[in-house]
Amino acid sequence: MKLSNNLKTVLIAVMSTLLTLVGVKAYNKYVAKDVEFKTAESKSQDGMVSFTNFPAGKPGDFTYAAETSAPSVVHIKSIITRQYSRRSGSIFDYFFGFEDEAPRQQRQESSGSGVIISEDGYIVTNNHVIEGTSNLEVITYNKKSYTAKVIGSDPSTDIAVIKIEEKNLPAITFGNSDEVRIGEWVLAVGNPFNLESTVTAGIISAIGRNINILGRNQRGNPFSREQNQNAISPIESFIQTDAAVNPGNSGGALVNLQGHLIGINTAIASPNGSYAGYAFAVPSGIVKKVSADIIKYGDVQRGYVGIEPIELNSKNAREFDVKLDEGIYVNNVPENGAAKAAGIKKGDVIVKADGVEMRSEAKFRELIGRKRPGEKVVLTINRNGSVKDYTVTLRNNSGGEELVKKDPEASTAFGKMGMVLEDLSSDDLKRYNIRNGVKIKDIKETGLLSTNTNFEKGFIITSVGNQQVKSSKEVKEIINKAYENGEEGVLICGFYPGGGRGCDGIPIR
Known part of the structure; x- marks a missing residue:
């Protein structure tokens, strides 16, 4: 029996639709x-x-x-x-005789x-x-x-x-x-x-x-x-x-x-x-x-271009004495940066990055933020009216082009605290009139010490838990051991040079 032309058309359309759906499903599975x-x-x-x-x-x-x-x-x-x-969790609550109260x-x-x-x-x-x-x-x-x-x-x-x-x-x-x-x-x-x-x-x-x-x-x-x-x-x-x-x-x-x-x-x-x-x-x-x-x-x-970018507008364009009021103005080019090596200069205006028009600093940071050290970005530069492409090989924050290896200490209990320590010299001990101690040289903004306590740089740690400490190595070992033993935190005691003594409980998890 012969099929009518209309029926043939319907069957062909149905088969085409089914094949398309099967193809999309298979492609999505193996994408x-x-x-x-x-x-x-x-x-x-x-x-x-x-x-x-x-x-x-x-x-x-x-x-x-x-x-x-x-x-x-x-x-x-x-x-x-x-x-x-x-009461308040402040280190100052322990000043003047409250050092022995247990942390809560x-x-x-x-x-x-x-x-x-x-x-x-x-x-x-x-x-x-x-x-x-x-x-x-x-x-x-x-x-x-x-x-x-x-x-x-x-x-x-x-x-x-x-x-x-x-x-x-x-x-x-x-x-x-x-x-x-x-x-x-x-x-x-x-x-x-x-x-x-x-x-x-x-x-x-x-x-x-x-x-x-x-x-x-x-x-x-x-x-x-x-x-x-x-x-x-x-x-x-x-x-x-x-x-x-x-x-x-x-x-x-x-x-x-x-x-x-x-x-x-x-x-x-x-x-x-x-x-x-x-x-x-x-x-x-x-x-x-x-x-x-x-x-x-x-x-x-994270890859770094090595410039100080400023988003241009009609107001600051006059201040920078440039004829463009859109783009990314290069306000500074560090000597050891990727941009300097590629030939980019202070006063240049970035009008494109990898062919994408740059009208905002936020978009510029986003585009660069997607790249790793060693990868390249093509910056289209307007320099005094002359437009030219510059290929920049991005660098890490230390100035190299290689990927940055993660600090193995960063994943430890001590590393998560974000505490940078400095051992005290014999002269330091005499000056502070103490027998032992370790100085907090710096506090990383993203560490537990910064986000959970009121410690500041310059604090002298004299004990961690119930143990006196003489070196940064001892501080690290005590904190990491406390973590391994399942403890939630440690008590750190010490003083500020020229100030009172105090203690504070620090979470390590």
Whole structure:
């Protein structure tokens, strides 16, 4: 029996549709992965854009994006155990005769969100969600509970990676944050106010937003110029959205209508601490690079151009006496930097980086922040009206082009305290009229000593726990041994030269 022409056309259309769906499913299964990340097909250099033939909701219908992304978002509960002295936890409470009072412990519980980025248990969240924690509980979408360990964190982007021991988890698919457009519909997925698996909708309100929240330490003070020129240098190029984000959403997913991750929800701008219409997410391009570095290298591998960049506008362009009012003005070029070696000079204006127009310092820092030492970036420079490309080989913060090896001490209990010690000389002991002691030479802004106590540089440690210390080696050994013995913290006693004596309990977990 012969088929009619209309029936033939219908059958051909049906078969074509089925073959297309099978092909897309097979391709998605075998798409190339980076550190077990699931990424959508891409034409861009970093390997991330959205599939155009994936199902997607229309404005007002977000069911597909919600159903696709929600299983990848977890609830994180953290417990922070702090040892404190007497009433306020201040070292000054022990002055003038209170040294012998035993330290007390205080448990604080907080919650946030995280996103599963690999099937074998790696989860990305915010650094501020897990910072200082002594215990992490992860609750998945299907209500299973796990104990998680911290793999590493990067305060300069507020990104951290934790891990649970499980297989075949629903890892999220990374989208391309470079392709987000203002006005595009997005969903924020997280656990606000301990309400598990909550989805809110909104649009992209702005991109490349710098709100100056990462350039401060835990006490709210700006990082020093020296710190900002090193690894602590913040990278803020947030995606701004009006999707409702509240406390507990931190570390959760910002996804497009395909359900692809385009950002990690990080901050809100609010007069009262709750949602007021402005929320900010770290772009997925930065999230992917930072988390991949932490998993592969144990630390973030950041490439540095070696310039002091200033975003141009009509006002400062007149001050710098340049004819452009858009671009990145090169205000300084250190002698041992990558830019100097490539021929870039003070007064140059960067108009493009790898072909991308540079209109904001935030976007410039974001693009460079995705690269590692030894990688190259092509900067298009306008020098007195003449435009030329310069190829810059990025360097690490020590001036070399090699990847930076993680300090093996950084993962120890002592290393996490962020304490830089200096042994005292015999002359020092005589001057202070003491028999033993070790000086705190410096305190790293991201260490437990900075975030949990009131210690300052210059403090002389005379005992740790119930043991007197004569060297920095002894301090390290006592603290690491206390950690191995399961202790939550140690009591450090000493004095400030010219001041009173005191003690304070320091958490080591």
